[in-house]
Amino acid sequence: MTRLIRGELLKIRTTNTWWLFGLGALVMTGVALTINSIQAHFFLKPFDDYLSSTRRRGPGDLPRGRLTALQQEWAANHDVIGQAAKIFTSGQFIGVLIVMLLGILLITNEYHHQTVTTTFLNTPHRTTVVLGKLVTGVLLGAFFWLATTAVNLVVGSIFLHSQGCDSQLAPSQVCGSQLAPSQVCGSQLGHWEVIRAILLNLAAYAIWAVFGIGFGALVRSQLGATVTATVLYLAGTAAGRLIFELIHTFWIDKDWVLTAQVVIPSVASQVMISPVKTFEQSPQQWVGAVVLIGYGLVAGVIGTWILRRRDVS
Amino acid sequence: MPDGQIVISGLTKQYKQVRAVDDLSFTVESGRVTGFLGPNGAGKTTTLRMLLNLVTPTAGTATIGGHRYADLTDPIRTVGAILEASAAHSGRTGRNHLRVICEVNGFPASRADEVLDLVGLTPAAKRKFKGYSLGMRQRLGIAAALLGDPGVLILDEPANGLDPEGIRWMRELLRGLAGQGRTILVSSHLLSEMEQLADDVVIIAAGRLIRQGPLDEVIGAMSTDAQVRVRTPEPEKLTAALAEIGATVTPRGDGGLLVTGAEAAAIGDAAHAAGVPLHELATQRPDLEDVFLELTQGKAAIR
Numbered sequence: 001m002t003r004l005i006r007g008e009l010l011k012i013r014t015t016n017t018w019w020l021f022g023l024g025a026l027v028m029t030g031v032a033l034t035i036n037s038i039q040a041h042f043f044l045k046p047f048d049d050y051l052s053s054t055r056r057r058g059p060g061d062l063p064r065g066r067l068t069a070l071q072q073e074w075a076a077n078h079d080v081i082g083q084a085a086k087i088f089t090s091g092q093f094i095g096v097l098i099v100m101l102l103g104i105l106l107i108t109n110e111y112h113h114q115t116v117t118t119t120f121l122n123t124p125h126r127t128t129v130v131l132g133k134l135v136t137g138v139l140l141g142a143f144f145w146l147a148t149t150a151v152n153l154v155v156g157s158i159f160l161h162s163q164g165c166d167s168q169l170a171p172s173q174v175c176g177s178q179l180a181p182s183q184v185c186g187s188q189l190g191h192w193e194v195i196r197a198i199l200l201n202l203a204a205y206a207i208w209a210v211f212g213i214g215f216g217a218l219v220r221s222q223l224g225a226t227v228t229a230t231v232l233y234l235a236g237t238a239a240g241r242l243i244f245e246l247i248h249t250f251w252i253d254k255d256w257v258l259t260a261q262v263v264i265p266s267v268a269s270q271v272m273i274s275p276v277k278t279f280e281q282s283p284q285q286w287v288g289a290v291v292l293i294g295y296g297l298v299a300g301v302i303g304t305w306i307l308r309r310r311d312v313s
Numbered sequence: 314m315p316d317g318q319i320v321i322s323g324l325t326k327q328y329k330q331v332r333a334v335d336d337l338s339f340t341v342e343s344g345r346v347t348g349f350l351g352p353n354g355a356g357k358t359t360t361l362r363m364l365l366n367l368v369t370p371t372a373g374t375a376t377i378g379g380h381r382y383a384d385l386t387d388p389i390r391t392v393g394a395i396l397e398a399s400a401a402h403s404g405r406t407g408r409n410h411l412r413v414i415c416e417v418n419g420f421p422a423s424r425a426d427e428v429l430d431l432v433g434l435t436p437a438a439k440r441k442f443k444g445y446s447l448g449m450r451q452r453l454g455i456a457a458a459l460l461g462d463p464g465v466l467i468l469d470e471p472a473n474g475l476d477p478e479g480i481r482w483m484r485e486l487l488r489g490l491a492g493q494g495r496t497i498l499v500s501s502h503l504l505s506e507m508e509q510l511a512d513d514v515v516i517i518a519a520g521r522l523i524r525q526g527p528l529d530e531v532i533g534a535m536s537t538d539a540q541v542r543v544r545t546p547e548p549e550k551l552t553a554a555l556a557e558i559g560a561t562v563t564p565r566g567d568g569g570l571l572v573t574g575a576e577a578a579a580i581g582d583a584a585h586a587a588g589v590p591l592h593e594l595a596t597q598r599p600d601l602e603d604v605f606l607e608l609t610q611g612k613a614a615i616r
Binding site for chain 1: 358359362365366367368369382383385388389392394396397400401402403404405406409412413414416417418419457
């Protein structure tokens with residue numbers, strides 16, 4: 001098994017794919033980190049400052065509804081722990097997409113380049129081959145997590161320290177307890193919620209890699225699998241949320257309908273890592289984790305089953 | 314070399330539309346070169362892929378040294394297989410392709426360099442696979458098959474796409490490998506190549522076994538009467554002389570004669586006695602191609 005995984009890792013190392021994808025992940029992490037930091041910078045200000053920063057034009061009366069909406073948004077995000085978690089997990093949205101694509105390539109490369117014959121001749125037990133690829137996928141996910149988290153930790157800590165100590169900062173809404181002023185400034189890495197978010201982000205990277213392997217087994221064509229997965233991931237997230245909104249508006253006017261959005265895999269991974277609500281009706285973090293692990297297991301089992309049965313000709 | 318007898322027993326593969334292999338049984342003896350012959354679409358590749366656990370049989374078994382491929386403890390050290398030429402990642406170098414196989418099987422990376430040298434690919438070792446010619450790809454495939462120094466080699470159309478020099482190289486290599494006592498099962502369309510190389514032949518058509526046995530026996534069984542090709546400026550005189558020794562003469566289209574019922578020596582003596590000059594006198598034996606075409610006649614149709 002160890003040899004098999006080392007072989008798989010060597011397969012990845014000996015082509016250009018890994019560093020091209022890695023570069024993409026790092027660039028996208030940088031972009032996300034910048035956006036998240038700028039947002040955090042404004043959300044962490046007192047409401048009046050936040051209000052003036054969101055309005056380009058001079059002082060004037062806002063419509064009442066707009067003011068309430070802004071207030072709610074600020075209140076939900078004026079939480080240094082939540083913002084820290086978001087900053088330290090920057091780039092997840094594109095990062096897990098890239099890891100999923102790498103997972104897809106782990107399988108579809110074998111068919112695209114007809115190396116699957118050699119692979120199965122070397123290891124006739126196909127379950128072992130798939131297990132090796134799953135472990136390799138998880139290791140790859142972990143590697144990408146490590147690289148992006150390292151960037152996030154260094155840049156994010158510097159940013160959070162630069163924000164200074166604001167005694168006005170609201171107590172964490174996650175803990176529900178009052179925090180001493182010393183706890184509301186700095187990197188927030190002493191808080192379990194933040195560490196948990198970073199660790200759950202690792203789980204997200206690993207599960208999405210497994211997801212990609214299952215998908216690659218399902219859709220053997222390299223182009224077909226990568227394009228379908230990317231479109232489903234990017235457009236599917238928006239389309240899925242829209243469908244739930246429509247059901248909620250026109251059919252079943254209950255909050256659980258919106259909560260059920262968590263069944264969309266990309267929503268689930270956001271819910272899983274975020275200590276604050278990602279949307280108003282979002283369920284607990286563990287629900288996101290269960291959904292995502294469920295998908296990962298299903299994808300892994302289906303992928304193994306398909307590869308075991310399929311003739312190589 | 315360990316026992317490498319290959320036993321195919323009742324092997325059947327039913328695809329949706331077509332029965333590619335139909336209750337096929339034959340054995341490949343250890344330490345011999347066996348040519349696996351059949352028209353296009355006869356089921357050769359499917360049979361080899363079932364033998365190697367790549368395609369699941371509908372029925373029947375295929376074993377190597379008594380074990381199914383999937384049950385071999387050390388498959389790469391037991392069996393080397395070349396099934397298709399273009400089978401490496403186009404962006405990976407030839408050497409790295411072999412290194413991956415070494416890594417998976419626990420061979421040192423130096424083994425990759427050894428087999429590269431063996432197939433003459435050392436100068437192109439660090440070039441990417443997409444830059445390889447068909448001949449180089451075939452060589453890399455053979456290098457991969459030889460990594461584990463296996464006692465059994467299974468090759469599917471190894472000469473496909475090779476130029477004359479490549480074909481000669483392949484023949485010499487396989488001869489050398491066979492000389493070391495390895496079991497070799499090779500499918501091919503090049504019947505003259507097979508005639509030079511094979512000890513035994515297995516001929517299949519439409520998924521069924523047509524004939525199996527040592528090459529000489531298979532050819533010998535077909536040659537009921539040896540024919541002798543004769544050319545003379547006086548055909549009538551010769552025909553009369555040959556009728557006296559009980560031989561039958563059939564005129565050939567090109568002015569020559571085909572004689573049955575007499576050996577070449579007897580024909581020569583009779584012509585000499587009758588004072589008939591001979592310009593050609595040659596015994597015509599059926600070769601593998603004749604036998605193959607006769608055996609598979611009408612069975613090569615597209616199914």
